[in-house]
């Protein structure tokens with residue numbers, strides 16, 4: 001932010017507890033550790049590149065359902081052979097990671113992705129149902145949630161089960177009426193990354209536009225305005241369906 005006419009930059013650190021080096025091997029990060037690093041580095045960039053007048057509007061000070069876009073979009077690079085084969089080289093032979101291994105990592109990540117998708121949606125719908133009641137609910141909790149989650153039901157109901165009473169996230173975890181944000185962030189990051197896929201994953205112009213229109217702006221404008229400024233259109237669910245292996 002600007003203070004006494006000076007551009008004040010934040011100090012941001014990414015602190016992790018990744019695999020340590022041993023006596024005989026250097027620190028060899030797992031695939032998950034690499035994607036975690038990319039994710040957190042995206043949050044860090046959101047803060048570092050912020051260019052707003054007031055600190056309270058800077059970086060990650062955005063609506064909760066928008067805050068994971070800058071971080072999650074970074075994870076997409078870890079699924080690109082072009083990028084992986086450049087940085088993921090064997091520590092002894094210097095061989096780049098084999099392409100078919102990358103294919104297997106992606107396929108394994110999409111295992112049961114249809115079920116995972118509707119399950120996540122059902123949580124969001126149950127959350128929203130509880131937080132939009134405007135008169136007393138005169139039915140059993142289990143019945144209430146069964147109706148809320150009905151549209152996504154894939155397997156027969158297990159008698160006596162009830163998840164609402166154990167759903168800490170939506171009652172004391174800060175995700176009240178916002179649980180959908182997890183899936184929504186995926187819609188956004190897949191759709192935003194689609195522009196990189198079209199223009200090239202190392203395309204500087206696209207990266208600069210992402211920086212200018214999203215990373216620099218923090219919470220100074222409505223997220224959808226920022227998004228459209230970068231993407232040229234509102235997000236579509238198609239890129240996420242494709243990335244999840246649910247659509248060709």
Ligand SMILES: [Zn+2]
Pocket residue numbers: 039043068071
């Ligand atoms: Zn995050």
